[in-house]
Amino acid sequence: MTPRKTKPRPTINEVAQRAGVAKTTVSHAISGKRPVAPATRERVFAAMHELQYSPSPIARRLAGSPSHAIALVFPLASPTIADVEVRYIASIGAVVNQHGYTFLTLTAPEVNVDDIRQIVYSGLVDGVLLMRIQQKDERVKLLKETDIPFVMIGRTRDNKGLTFVDLNGEAAIGLAVDYLVELGHHALGFICPQDLNFAFAQRIVKGFEKSCDKHQLPCNMAPAVWSADAGYRAMLVLLEQHPEMTAAIAWSEVVTVGAVSALRDMGRKIPDDISFISFDRSEHLHLASSDLTVIDTRPEAVGAQAAQMLISLLKDEPLERTQVLMPPLLINGKSTVRHVNGQHVGYTKVPGIH
Numbered sequence: 001m002t003p004r005k006t007k008p009r010p011t012i013n014e015v016a017q018r019a020g021v022a023k024t025t026v027s028h029a030i031s032g033k034r035p036v037a038p039a040t041r042e043r044v045f046a047a048m049h050e051l052q053y054s055p056s057p058i059a060r061r062l063a064g065s066p067s068h069a070i071a072l073v074f075p076l077a078s079p080t081i082a083d084v085e086v087r088y089i090a091s092i093g094a095v096v097n098q099h100g101y102t103f104l105t106l107t108a109p110e111v112n113v114d115d116i117r118q119i120v121y122s123g124l125v126d127g128v129l130l131m132r133i134q135q136k137d138e139r140v141k142l143l144k145e146t147d148i149p150f151v152m153i154g155r156t157r158d159n160k161g162l163t164f165v166d167l168n169g170e171a172a173i174g175l176a177v178d179y180l181v182e183l184g185h186h187a188l189g190f191i192c193p194q195d196l197n198f199a200f201a202q203r204i205v206k207g208f209e210k211s212c213d214k215h216q217l218p219c220n221m222a223p224a225v226w227s228a229d230a231g232y233r234a235m236l237v238l239l240e241q242h243p244e245m246t247a248a249i250a251w252s253e254v255v256t257v258g259a260v261s262a263l264r265d266m267g268r269k270i271p272d273d274i275s276f277i278s279f280d281r282s283e284h285l286h287l288a289s290s291d292l293t294v295i296d297t298r299p300e301a302v303g304a305q306a307a308q309m310l311i312s313l314l315k316d317e318p319l320e321r322t323q324v325l326m327p328p329l330l331i332n333g334k335s336t337v338r339h340v341n342g343q344h345v346g347y348t349k350v351p352g353i354h
Helices: 012-019 021-029 038-049 058-063 082-096 115-119 136-145 169-182 200-215 226-243 255-263 299-314
Strands: 071-075 102-106 127-130 150-153 164-167 188-193 220-224 247-250 275-279 293-296 323-326 329-331
Touching: 012 021, 012 038, 021 038, 038 115, 071 082, 071 115, 071 299, 102 115, 102 150, 115 136, 127 136, 127 275, 127 299, 127 323, 136 275, 150 299, 164 169, 164 299, 169 247, 169 275, 169 293, 169 329, 188 200, 220 226, 226 247, 226 255, 247 255, 255 275, 275 329, 299 323
Parallel strands: 071 102, 071 127, 127 150, 150 164, 164 323, 188 220, 188 247, 247 275, 275 293
Antiparallel strands: 293 329
16 A cells, blocks of 8 residues: 655754743643643644644654554544444545555544544544534534545535535425325424434435425424433323324434333324334434334445545545445334324335335
């Protein structure tokens, strides 16, 4: 593999001189091992950016080569890692390791701009994969300014000049609504995301509204954060406010765990009383995974594609496409049935659905 071209880098002494501080202050600002006044720290990082200073680990300096490492910045949606998150990490790791790169993950519940700035300026990584993209994402702005190669898994509001892979969220929720309408359901409920700053969440909520408008259906939604408890409460809200509901959709497999429990506690059977579709599936469901109709958000395909695109950027290889929208899949299970004349009439596979 041909090493990436390198150029002479400015020294830490030059950064200290530009920022008007001691060399040890620059070191402490980068490492975070000792406190540095916020204003001083910002001055140091500004000087580093102006000089394009990127300190390398000792091993990297001795070898005179890139770090050969990639960072995945993946803020977790909850304190515990979900099945779909594991699928993303595993698929990305497989591609990264296949190409001989070290794979670093930042998976705290929150990974902010300062965290990314620190790892970028540390010289520990050659490229970044960024997840859980916000509508207006300051982390994206920082990465653009630092000039480090990066690929987003997701999209911001304005994606001009950016490289990303993302599930087509509007198509995903549209696929679920179309399928339920095809089965004869006209009273649907959607347990939707609560945080609409999360770009994917905003897109599937807008997609649900458009789908309901297309089919002339009432737009029944109850928001839930990424937790089983929130899914449980949201389902109770839908059942109370819309007792006529014959089908429901949940926006994540974690939320589905709580929603299914609420239906069971309220004596509503799946699919005898209510049809149900989940975005992805969880091994923690009382319902067997094979019994659940799901929108597969395709984390393996999305993650692998994004990782491969970043590898190509690091090798200075041209990308066939810089922006990829992945189509969703609907996998038919036994949690959805036809609804005819006010009655669920049993499991029937709709032609053309997996």
